[in-house]
Amino acid sequence: MSVFVSTLQRLQPGRAVAAFIALASLAATHAFFVEMGIFRKSLDVKGKHCYITGGSSGLGHALALELVKRGAHVTIIARGQARLDAVKAELETHKGPSQIIQAISADLTSPTSSSDALEQAVKAHGGKCPEHIYLCAGHSLPQFFIDASPEELKSGLDETYWVSAYTAHAATKMMVSQRVHGKIVFVSSFVGYISFPGYSPYAPGKYALRALADTLRTELVPHNISVHIFMPASIRSEGWENEELRKPRITKQIEEGDEVLPAGDVAESLIIGIEKGYYQITNVLVTDLMRVLSKGNAPYNNIFMDMIYLIIALVGVPIWSKYVDYLVKKDAPEVRKELKERGFYADPAAASTPK
Amino acid sequence: MSVFVSTLQRLQPGRAVAAFIALASLAATHAFFVEMGIFRKSLDVKGKHCYITGGSSGLGHALALELVKRGAHVTIIARGQARLDAVKAELETHKGPSQIIQAISADLTSPTSSSDALEQAVKAHGGKCPEHIYLCAGHSLPQFFIDASPEELKSGLDETYWVSAYTAHAATKMMVSQRVHGKIVFVSSFVGYISFPGYSPYAPGKYALRALADTLRTELVPHNISVHIFMPASIRSEGWENEELRKPRITKQIEEGDEVLPAGDVAESLIIGIEKGYYQITNVLVTDLMRVLSKGNAPYNNIFMDMIYLIIALVGVPIWSKYVDYLVKKDAPEVRKELKERGFYADPAAASTPK
Numbered sequence: 001m002s003v004f005v006s007t008l009q010r011l012q013p014g015r016a017v018a019a020f021i022a023l024a025s026l027a028a029t030h031a032f033f034v035e036m037g038i039f040r041k042s043l044d045v046k047g048k049h050c051y052i053t054g055g056s057s058g059l060g061h062a063l064a065l066e067l068v069k070r071g072a073h074v075t076i077i078a079r080g081q082a083r084l085d086a087v088k089a090e091l092e093t094h095k096g097p098s099q100i101i102q103a104i105s106a107d108l109t110s111p112t113s114s115s116d117a118l119e120q121a122v123k124a125h126g127g128k129c130p131e132h133i134y135l136c137a138g139h140s141l142p143q144f145f146i147d148a149s150p151e152e153l154k155s156g157l158d159e160t161y162w163v164s165a166y167t168a169h170a171a172t173k174m175m176v177s178q179r180v181h182g183k184i185v186f187v188s189s190f191v192g193y194i195s196f197p198g199y200s201p202y203a204p205g206k207y208a209l210r211a212l213a214d215t216l217r218t219e220l221v222p223h224n225i226s227v228h229i230f231m232p233a234s235i236r237s238e239g240w241e242n243e244e245l246r247k248p249r250i251t252k253q254i255e256e257g258d259e260v261l262p263a264g265d266v267a268e269s270l271i272i273g274i275e276k277g278y279y280q281i282t283n284v285l286v287t288d289l290m291r292v293l294s295k296g297n298a299p300y301n302n303i304f305m306d307m308i309y310l311i312i313a314l315v316g317v318p319i320w321s322k323y324v325d326y327l328v329k330k331d332a333p334e335v336r337k338e339l340k341e342r343g344f345y346a347d348p349a350a351a352s353t354p355k
Numbered sequence: 356m357s358v359f360v361s362t363l364q365r366l367q368p369g370r371a372v373a374a375f376i377a378l379a380s381l382a383a384t385h386a387f388f389v390e391m392g393i394f395r396k397s398l399d400v401k402g403k404h405c406y407i408t409g410g411s412s413g414l415g416h417a418l419a420l421e422l423v424k425r426g427a428h429v430t431i432i433a434r435g436q437a438r439l440d441a442v443k444a445e446l447e448t449h450k451g452p453s454q455i456i457q458a459i460s461a462d463l464t465s466p467t468s469s470s471d472a473l474e475q476a477v478k479a480h481g482g483k484c485p486e487h488i489y490l491c492a493g494h495s496l497p498q499f500f501i502d503a504s505p506e507e508l509k510s511g512l513d514e515t516y517w518v519s520a521y522t523a524h525a526a527t528k529m530m531v532s533q534r535v536h537g538k539i540v541f542v543s544s545f546v547g548y549i550s551f552p553g554y555s556p557y558a559p560g561k562y563a564l565r566a567l568a569d570t571l572r573t574e575l576v577p578h579n580i581s582v583h584i585f586m587p588a589s590i591r592s593e594g595w596e597n598e599e600l601r602k603p604r605i606t607k608q609i610e611e612g613d614e615v616l617p618a619g620d621v622a623e624s625l626i627i628g629i630e631k632g633y634y635q636i637t638n639v640l641v642t643d644l645m646r647v648l649s650k651g652n653a654p655y656n657n658i659f660m661d662m663i664y665l666i667i668a669l670v671g672v673p674i675w676s677k678y679v680d681y682l683v684k685k686d687a688p689e690v691r692k693e694l695k696e697r698g699f700y701a702d703p704a705a706a707s708t709p710k
C-alpha cells in the first residue's frame with residue numbers, strides 16, 4: 001500500500017488534469033462502444049458443462065432453461081427430488097441429441113454433500129470438471145435480530161453463504177487440478193451491498209459471498225478461472241412469496257414500490273452481464289447506484305456510466321438513507337408497544353420507557 | 356426505493372446547485388468544528404459495565420486497560436485461562452475501590468457458551484446487562500482457497516463472524532429486554548471493505564460483520580442502542596505474528612510497506628471514533644479511502660473530509676488495484692510451478708499449460 005501512497009505523492013497537478021481529460025475521453029468512447037454491443041461476446045456454452053445450484057426454481061431454473069437452449073450440458077442441483085425431476089423433464093424437451101441433462105439431489109450446506117454432488121455430476125463427462133459453475137441456491141427468511149433464535153441465524157448464514165461457498169470450493173479445486181479454464185458465478189443480492197432492518201439472518205451471508213468473490217477474482221487469475229458475482233434485486237418466485245409472508249412490517253415499508261422481476265428477465269440480465277465481461281453484475285438502476293458506493297476496489301463495469309451513477313448516488317443515496325431512518329423512527333413506538341404486549345420486557349413496570 | 360427515484364425526478368437543476376452550495380458550506384463549517392473537537396464528547400464509562408470479548412490480548416487487552424483507567428467495570432472474555440488471569444491481575448492494579456473486574460473463559464464460537472458467559476458476567480451486577488459490548492475476539496489465518504480444507508474455511512468464518520455475532524445476539528436481546536440504552540461495538544478490519552489473494556478464510560466473516568452492523572445500526576434505533584464498527588488495519592500482536600508465519604507470498608507482497616500499529620494506539624483510535632460519534636471507525640488514511648468507496652448507504656463520518664477522501668480514492672484506488680493485479684500476474688508462473696511440484700495437477704502430462 002505504501003507504493004500507492006508514494007504514487008499519489010509523485011503526481012503533479014498539471015499532468016494529473018491532462019491525464020484525467022485524456023482518460024475521460026477514452027472512457028466515454030469505450031462506454032459508447034460497450035453500450036452499442038461492439039465489445040460484447042455472446043456467451044458460448046455449446047458443448048460445455050454448466051453446473052447450476054438451486055437449478056430447480058427461480059433464477060437457477062430460468063438460467064438452466066436458457067443454457068440448455070444455447071446447447072450446454074446442464075446439471076441442476078437442489079434438495080427436493082420431485083421438483084428436480086419435473087425441471088429435468090422440462091429441460092430435456094429443449095435439448096439437442098448430444099446434450100447431457102442431469103438432476104442431483106443434495107444438501108449444499110454440507111461440504112461433503114457439496115463435493116459428492118460435484119463428483120457425481122462429472123461421471124457422465126468422463127470425470128471432467130464443469131466449465132461453468134452458477135451458484136444460484138439460497139433463500140432469505142427476514143426477521144428481527146431479537147426475534148431470531150441462534151439456530152435461525154446460523155441457518156440464515158448456511159443458506160446464503162455455505163450453500164454456495166462449499167460448491168465453489170470443491171469446484172475450484174477440481175478446476176485448478178484439471179487446469180480447466182472455467183467460470184465461477186456467485187449470486188449475491190441487492191442486500192449484498194447494503195442492509196436495513198429485517199436482514200440480519202440474510203445480509204451477512206450475501207456480503208460474505210461478495211468478500212469471497214472479491215478474493216477469488218484476483219486469487220484465481222494464475223489459474224485462468226474468471227469470477228463474476230450477480231447482485232439481483234427481488235425475483236418473483238416461490239422463495240420470494242415465502243419471504244413476504246414473514247417480512248417485518250418496517251422491511252416491507254422500506255421496500256415498498258420496489259420492482260419484483262420475473263426470473264426469466266433476471267437470468268437474461270445475468271447472461272448479458274457476463275457477455276459484457278462485468279465482474280459485479282446488476283439488473284436494476286438502484287443496484288448500480290449502490291454498487292458504485294459499495295464496490296471498494298472492484299473494477300468498474302463501464303467507467304463512464306459508473307461515474308454518472310456515482311454522481312446520482314452521492315446525492316440520492318443519502319436522501320434515501322434519511323428516508324429509511326425516518327421510517328424506522330416513525331415505526332419505533334409501535335415496535336416497543338408490540339414487545340410490551342408480548343411480555344418481552346424483563347420488568348415492564350420498573351424499567352423506564354426509552355426516550 | 357420508488358420514493359427515492361421520484362425525489363430525484365422532482366429535483367430542479369437551479370435549486371439543486373443552490374442547495375449543494377449551501378450544504379457544502381455547512382459541511383465545511385461542521386467539519387472544521389468536528390476536527391477542532393467542538394462536538395466531541397469524551398467517552399464516559401465511569402460506573403458502566405464494559406464487556407470485552409478477546410479482552411486478554413491485542414486490541415481487546417489494550418481497550419480493557421483504557422476503560423478500567425476511565426472508571427468502568429470491565430469483564431474480559433477469552434479462551435485461555437492463564438492469560439485471562441494475568442490480564443485480570445494487571446487490570447486490577449489500575450482499578451478504583453468500587454470497580455468490578457472479571458475474567459471469564461469461554462469458546463465464543465458456540466451460541467450457548469456465548470450466552471452463558473454473558474449470564475455469568477451479569478451476576479456480579481445484580482443481573483443488569485452491560486452497557487457497552489466491545490467485540491474484539493477473532494483472528495485471521497490467511498491461505499489460498501485451494502489449499503484450505505472445508506474445516507479451515509468453516510473455522511475461519513467461526514473465528515471472525517460467529518465469535519462476535521453470537522455475543523452480539525445474546526447481548527442485544529438482554530439489552531432490549533432490560534431497556535438498557537447501550538452501545539455495541541463490532542471490530543471488523545481493513546479486509547472488511549476489500550479483499551485480495553489469501554483472505555478467503557477471513558474476509559467473508561469481516562464483510563459479514565459489516566452487514567450485521569449495517570442492519571442493526573437502524574434496526575436497533577427503536578431500542579436506543581447505538582452500533583459502531585471498527586475497521587482497523589494490521590495490529591502488532593501475537594495474532595498478527597502467527598498470521599505472518601503462514602501468509603502466502605503474494606499476500607505479503609501486496610501488504611508490503613503497510614504500517615502495523617501497536618494495540619494501544621489502535622484502541623485509542625477506536626475510542627476517538629466513538630467519541631466523534633462515527634459509525635464506521637478507521638485508524639489509517641488508506642482505510643478511509645476504502646471506506647468511502649465501500650460504505651454503501653452507511654452515514655458519512657465527516658462529509659467534508661469524506662468528499663476529499665472520495666476524490667483521492669477515485670484516482671488512487673484503481674491505480675493500487677491495477678498494481679495488485681500486476682503483482683498477481685507476475686507471481687502466477689511461480690504459483691503454477693509450485694502446484695506442479697506438489698503434484699496438485701491431476702494429469703500434468705496431458706493437460707495444457709494455462710496461457
